[in-house]
Amino acid sequence: MPEYHPDRRPPSSRRPSFHDLVPENERHPAPQRSFREVRARRSRLPWIAAVLALLVVAGGVGIALRPHDEPRRATGATGVTASAPPADTGEQAPAAPRKTTGAEKNVSLAVFRSASPASVGQFSDWLGRDVDYVVDFSRRLSWDQIANPIDHLSLWRNSGYRVVYGVAMLPEARSDTSTIAAGARGxxxxYYRTLAQNLVRYGQGDAILRLGWEFNVANSTWHPDDPQEFITYWRNIVRTMRAVPGAQNLEFDWNVNSGGDSYDSTVFYPGDKYVDYVGVDVYDIAWADGTYPYPTGCGAPCRRQRQEAAWKAALNARFGLIFWSDFAEARGKPMSFPEWGLWDRPDGQGGGDNPYFIEQMHDFIDNPHNNVAYHAYFDYDVGEKGDHRLASFPKAGKKFARLFGEQT
Known part of the structure; x- marks a missing residue:
């Protein structure tokens, strides 16, 4: 995620994204049996077996029908593969009419706009659609802050929103010496028993908890070294919190940062009994050749080609969105997007005002095969590290409102 901390706004740093999840010398060795070994990625539906050739006698022209994309992988009317760019005139060709399944309207809509119910209400008014869930992060510098986030619990009490909380697995104070190994020992x-009691006391016994969110990012406070210790600790927390009277409706989101080709987060999956959602955080950023930053003089066709290449990388990386959709289905769990968004970055590695990314995320969410339960746009300015706010992106903001807003 773009680093957000309620004790310091805006933050001074962010966690790395998928291109640098783990330095080469810190990568965990491959497991003996990974997800890909126990269940191969689903094959695509068969392509059309033969290409029909119809000769138009009068014109002598052969018309070949192109094979259709398999519905499981298609993410929208525009597809994900960049075609040869037209001449760079600065103008973009009109988009083809879009088709939707309507499934997205049954997916719970969330937003992160800091700890501010009023700001969430403004977002709903702008969108013309009620927000179902809100994302929040409580303070986490000490165990007392983790166990007793009373200010945040009070803020969302009786708000009408279901709250998705980022819950730390270890305090973030530099002086704290807590470890995952100690957590695995119970x-x-x-502290988590107290947290569950507080959630119930403040009417949030149905909250969704992103326990140790983005644990797979290299410099996360709770980035694990030992899979079994992490799994045991996660299970301890879930069992402890579920045992609190009134907390039986708490749900737990096992939430990774998407992307990359080297880091297999699935070795840290704690088991189906202890997970309710497979969550994925994804932003419009890329470091691959032919993506970002945009070169000088890059007009509309050039930008579109790079945006398509960036989306294709996010979708098709070894641990990209298709991988996580398949993994969630294999575990019998719905997907979630607890954070997603555009990114205007000072280093140029984000796509900026990119309606194409909004379209593709909409189509992925709208595809019922991906079984997305909820998604949350990260509508926040992270200061010197960049901006995600839809208000900062006129074209993409308009696209978001049209696709995700109330349609009459």
Missing amino acids: EYDQ
């Missing part, structure tokens, strides 16, 4: 269970 030494921190008391």
Whole structure:
């Protein structure tokens, strides 16, 4: 995620994104049996077996029908593969009419706009559609802050929103010496018992908890080294919180940062009994050749080609969106997008005002095969590290409102 901390706004740093999840010398060795070994990625539906050739006698022209994309992989009317760019005139060809399934309207809509119910209400008014869930992050510098986030619980009490909380697995204070290994021994269970009791007391016993969100990012405070310790600790927390009277409706989102080709996060999956959602955070950023930053003089066709290449990388990386959709289905879990968004970055590695990314995310969410339960746009300015706010992107903001807003 773009680093957000309620104790310091805007933040001074961010966690790395998928291109640098783990430095080469810190990558965990491949597991003996990974997800890809126990279940191969689903094959595409068969392509059309033969190409029909109809000769138009009068014109002598052969018309060949192109094979159709398999519905499981298609993400929209525009597809994900960049075609040969037209002449760079600065104008973009009109988009083809878009088709939707209507499934997206049954997916719960969330937003992150800092800890501000009023700001969330403004977002709903702008969109013309009620927000179902809100994303928030409580303070986490100490165990007391993790266990007793009373200010945040009070803020969302009786708000009408279901809250998705980022819940730390370890305090982030530099002086704290807590470890995942100690958590696996049950030494921190008391704090999560208190947290569950507080959630129930403040009427949020149905909250969704992103426990140790983005644990697969290299410099996360709770980035794990040992899979079994992480799994045992996660299970301890879930069992402890579920045992609190009134907390039986708490749900737990096992939430990774998407992308990359080297880091297999699935070795840290704690088991189906302890997970309710497979969550993926994804932003419009890329470091691959032919993506971002845009070169000088890059007009509309040039930008579109690079945006398509960036989306294709996000979708098709070894641990990209298709991988996580397949993994969630294999585990019998719905997907979620607890954070997603555009990114205008000072280093140019984000797509900026990119309606194409909005379209493709909409189509992925709208595809019922991906079984997305909820998604949250990260509508926040992270200061010196860049901006995600839809208000900062006129074209993409308009596209978001049209696709995700109330349609009459």
